[in-house]
Each structure stands twice: as structure tokens, then as C-alpha cells.
Amino acid sequence: MTPTPVLIGGATGATGSIAAKRFLEKGFRVRALVHNDDERAHRLQALGAEIFVGDVLDFRAVRRAFEGMKRAYFVYPLDAIAEMHHDGQMAETNDVVEKITGRKPQSVAEFVEKHRAAFQ
Structure with missing residues (x-):
């Protein structure tokens, strides 16, 4: 059985990127909430993460990012x-x-x- 997908907030940051990589290594499906579609996001996508571009202060964007998610990991600097x-x-x-x-x-x-x- 595939583990429940997890939303990683700040997935291109120092802590979030490590968390995203660890979840992917453990077989989780990862939705990476990123602020910019840049090289850091592309590296996570290459590892298998689904990229979701949005601003954590935009309630509608965050709500869309959470669709279908039951788990989330979020660390803000x-x-x-x-x-x-x-x-x-x-x-x-x-x-x-x-x-x-x-x-x-x-x-x-x-x-x-x-x-x-x-x-x-």
C-alpha cells in the first residue's frame, strides 16, 4: 500500500527540501508547495515530487495545495x-x-x- 501523500510547505528551503527528499526516499508521494518555479523546484520534481507554486499567505492557493492531502509538513524560517x-x-x-x-x-x-x- 502506498503511503498517504504529504504536502511539504517551504519545500525548496533548507529544512523543507531535506524533508521532501526524505519523504520521497521513504516512498511517499510528495506535493511540494514552493514560492517560485525555479531550479530548486525542478530538482525536487526530478526526484518525483509534484510541484505546486503558491504563496503561503494566499489562503486560496494554500487551500488548493491541501486538496487531497491528509498529511502536511510545514516549517517556516x-x-x-x-x-x-x-x-x-x-x-x-x-x-x-x-x-x-x-x-x-x-x-x-x-x-x-x-x-x-x-x-x-
């Missing part, structure tokens, strides 16, 4: 999160996550506290 928080965009991003998942996202501090053992 901490420096970008800090910049978004400073610019007042964090609430908008949290709204997108809540609309997609039906629940409010955890803050970074709550996540680290909940998963402290993984960080030690």
Missing part, C-alpha cells in the same frame, strides 16, 4: 517569523493556519515547551 511578527503579519498567517486546520496554531514558545524532549 524563524527569522521570517520574527520579521512577520514585527511587521504585524503574524496574525494574518495564524488566521490562514486556523482556517486550514480548524484550530489555532501554537506559538513557538508553546511548541518548544510541549516538545522540549526533542530539543534536548
Whole structure:
């Protein structure tokens, strides 16, 4: 039985690209959510990933990316999160996550506290 497909957000970034490659190596079908259709996206496509170009702040695009997905892996760079928080965009991003998942996202501090053992 083929494992459930997984959506990888930020799939061309430092963490997302590694996650996408690992999921592909394990036999998962991967839909890579990328911001640009560039060489990094093409490398993932060559490995077998389905490429979906979209902006994570565009609710409609993210919703389309999630169609048919039951699993997702999403990591956003901490420096970008800090910049978004400073610019007042964090609430908008949290709204997108809540609309997609039906629940409010955890803050970074709550996540680290909940998963402290993984960080030690």
C-alpha cells in the first residue's frame, strides 16, 4: 500500500527540501508547495515530487495545495517569523493556519515547551 501523500510547505528551503527528499526516499508521494518555479523546484520534481507554486499567505492557493492531502509538513524560517511578527503579519498567517486546520496554531514558545524532549 502506498503511503498517504504529504504536502511539504517551504519545500525548496533548507529544512523543507531535506524533508521532501526524505519523504520521497521513504516512498511517499510528495506535493511540494514552493514560492517560485525555479531550479530548486525542478530538482525536487526530478526526484518525483509534484510541484505546486503558491504563496503561503494566499489562503486560496494554500487551500488548493491541501486538496487531497491528509498529511502536511510545514516549517517556516524563524527569522521570517520574527520579521512577520514585527511587521504585524503574524496574525494574518495564524488566521490562514486556523482556517486550514480548524484550530489555532501554537506559538513557538508553546511548541518548544510541549516538545522540549526533542530539543534536548
